Amino acid sequence: MTKTFACTCEDVTLDEVRRAFALGHRDLESVKRYTGFGTGPCQGKSCLARVVGELLRLGATPGEVQPFTARAPVQPVAFGELAALDPATLPLDEGIPVAPAPLEHPPRAGDRPALPARADVVIVGGGIMGLALAAELATRGRTDVLVLEGAYLNAGASGRNGGGVRAQWATPTMIRLARRSLELCARFAVDMGVNVWFRRGGYLFLAPTPEQVARIERNAALQRREGLRTRVLGPAEALEVVPELDPSRFRAASHNPDDAVVFPWPFLWGYAGKAEALGAKVRTFTRVTGFETAGRRVAAVTTDRGRVACETVVVAAGAWSKQVAALAGVALPNRPTRHEILVTEPLKPWLDPLVSVLGTGLYFSQSQRGELVGGMGDPEEPEGVIQGSTLRFLARFARAATETVPALAGVKVVRQWAGCYDVTPDNNPILGPAGFENFHQLSGFVGHGFMMAPAVAELYADWLTGRGKHDIFDRFGLGRFDGGAPPREDFIIG
Numbered sequence: 001m002t003k004t005f006a007c008t009c010e011d012v013t014l015d016e017v018r019r020a021f022a023l024g025h026r027d028l029e030s031v032k033r034y035t036g037f038g039t040g041p042c043q044g045k046s047c048l049a050r051v052v053g054e055l056l057r058l059g060a061t062p063g064e065v066q067p068f069t070a071r072a073p074v075q076p077v078a079f080g081e082l083a084a085l086d087p088a089t090l091p092l093d094e095g096i097p098v099a100p101a102p103l104e105h106p107p108r109a110g111d112r113p114a115l116p117a118r119a120d121v122v123i124v125g126g127g128i129m130g131l132a133l134a135a136e137l138a139t140r141g142r143t144d145v146l147v148l149e150g151a152y153l154n155a156g157a158s159g160r161n162g163g164g165v166r167a168q169w170a171t172p173t174m175i176r177l178a179r180r181s182l183e184l185c186a187r188f189a190v191d192m193g194v195n196v197w198f199r200r201g202g203y204l205f206l207a208p209t210p211e212q213v214a215r216i217e218r219n220a221a222l223q224r225r226e227g228l229r230t231r232v233l234g235p236a237e238a239l240e241v242v243p244e245l246d247p248s249r250f251r252a253a254s255h256n257p258d259d260a261v262v263f264p265w266p267f268l269w270g271y272a273g274k275a276e277a278l279g280a281k282v283r284t285f286t287r288v289t290g291f292e293t294a295g296r297r298v299a300a301v302t303t304d305r306g307r308v309a310c311e312t313v314v315v316a317a318g319a320w321s322k323q324v325a326a327l328a329g330v331a332l333p334n335r336p337t338r339h340e341i342l343v344t345e346p347l348k349p350w351l352d353p354l355v356s357v358l359g360t361g362l363y364f365s366q367s368q369r370g371e372l373v374g375g376m377g378d379p380e381e382p383e384g385v386i387q388g389s390t391l392r393f394l395a396r397f398a399r400a401a402t403e404t405v406p407a408l409a410g411v412k413v414v415r416q417w418a419g420c421y422d423v424t425p426d427n428n429p430i431l432g433p434a435g436f437e438n439f440h441q442l443s444g445f446v447g448h449g450f451m452m453a454p455a456v457a458e459l460y461a462d463w464l465t466g467r468g469k470h471d472i473f474d475r476f477g478l479g480r481f482d483g484g485a486p487p488r489e490d491f492i493i494g
């Protein structure tokens with residue numbers, strides 16, 4: 001054991017890099033996500049060369065150590081300076097290098113485990129949905145499961161999100177699913193043996209308009225009937241929860257102290273590890289390129305590494321689900337839409353809940369390491385799998401954040417990134433078979449798929465192993481759009 005640091009911003013040692021490599025994380029992106037190196041203020045400037053050198057020494061190929069895209073800001077910048085910029089003058093798609101989509105990452109060479117010729121269940125997409133389902137299927141004894149991931153684990157939205165897990169929803173179904181996920185998240189570290197930085201600091205929704213106040217009052221009443229501890233607070237009471245808020249910016253707030261935030265990356269390692277320990281297979285850098293069909297069934301999945309015959313396919317490809325389903329000729333109404341997010345320098349602990357402002361979609365929370373993590377949707381975003389970062393987002397977020405908490409003006413942003421929401425016309429997921437009787441969908445989770453995955457994966461695995469079918473699989477089938485647009489789910493953030 002040595003204590004030589006590879007990354008001093010994040011305290012990652014060379015031994016941790018070696019351990020990651022020994023566990024099969026050979027490429028730079030996977031090692032970054034497994035160890036956290038390169039995610040601090042210097043964004044890899046001081047550690048990238050050292051980690052690349054170590055991986056090459058250990059046997060990685062040049063294709064596996066291609067440097068990741070540096071994101072703005074080049075150096076930490078205060079919210080106050082960013083808030084002085086006019087977002088209306090800043091473009092959505094210029095000025096800052098656009099990161100390559102995960103699927104454009106060069107496939108790694110070397111001794112990757114072979115694909116099986118056949119698998120009972122093939123899951124397309126190794127995000128939290130696909131991996132949680134694989135783990136839950138394997139737990140129920142269905143172990144002939146193959147997860148095909150086109151890039152590295154955590155490449156999609158599951159590795160790019162804000163880690164918010166809340167039970168404050170507007171329908172009994174969503175409240176119950178989220179409450180179950182909260183239970184599973186709270187014991188994930190014990191069940192899976194991996195720290196997920198679960199912190200139950202609550203969620204505080206700020207309502208700036210009379211309409212938003214009526215909305216949180218209606219929802220809070222429902223949530224209390226469902227057994228949550230949600231309370232509607234006036235501005236003075238909200239200041240008892242977060243004293244730094246500007247009380248002139250909202251009329252009331254909805255607070256559930258039992259909501260939480262987590263660090264997303266280890267969830268994927270936990271689920272993948274559990275699935276594989278029970279006999280399932282997870283194959284990264286294996287892109288699904290098509291499906292072979294026979295009558296009303298999908299008979300095989302084709303990939304850039306070969307063909308796999310199967311009984312059942314589950315498409316859990318997040319924002320790519322529409323294009324994956326289209327490979328079988330199935331049209332999904334999903335609209336992938338970029339969602340940007342940022343992290344600040346670490347601050348001493350001051351913020352318990354995740355704060356979200358209804359209407360603007362602004363949200364931010366404080367991680368256990370002290371950084372603020374926050375995002376905000378942009379109504380001007382076009383449809384598309386776009387994952388580049390913009391100065392426009394930094395300016396919009398900085399304005400909204402400093403209006404909500406003026407003291408944030410001096411806090412510095414150290415890094416920004418982006419992922420995609422997988423938006424459906426009614427903000428609810430698409431579940432169950434579509435187009436073919438064994439071609440299952442597990443997509444369309446907008447900006448709340450991370451918090452829904454643990455509970456939904458349990459229910460999906462129950463259904464696929466004959467343990468009963470929850471009514472979400474009838475209500476959220478693709479067929480619901482045949483008769484026009486169903487009502488939209490409320491309380492979507494971002």
Ligand SMILES: Cc1cc2nc3c(=O)[nH]c(=O)nc-3n(C[C@H](O)[C@H](O)[C@H](O)COP(=O)(O)OP(=O)(O)OC[C@H]3O[C@@H](n4cnc5c(N)ncnc54)[C@H](O)[C@@H]3O)c2cc1C
Pocket residue numbers: 102103124125126127128129130148149150151152154155156157158159160161162163164165286287288289316317318319320324339340341375418419420421422442443445446447448449450451452
């Ligand atoms: C910035 C941001 C903030 C968010 N904040 C929150 C939050 O606070 N709380 C919350 O609950 N949710 C949040 N979300 C939403 C949440 O992250 C997603 O709903 C969830 O991660 C979706 O998981 P998934 O497994 O369906 O998709 P993904 O994690 O995107 O995984 C899909 C995978 O499929 C792979 N793939 C694609 N095409 C192919 C192919 N042809 N072959 C093989 N593999 C393929 C991709 O590489 C990818 O890894 C946020 C999202 C973003 C972008």
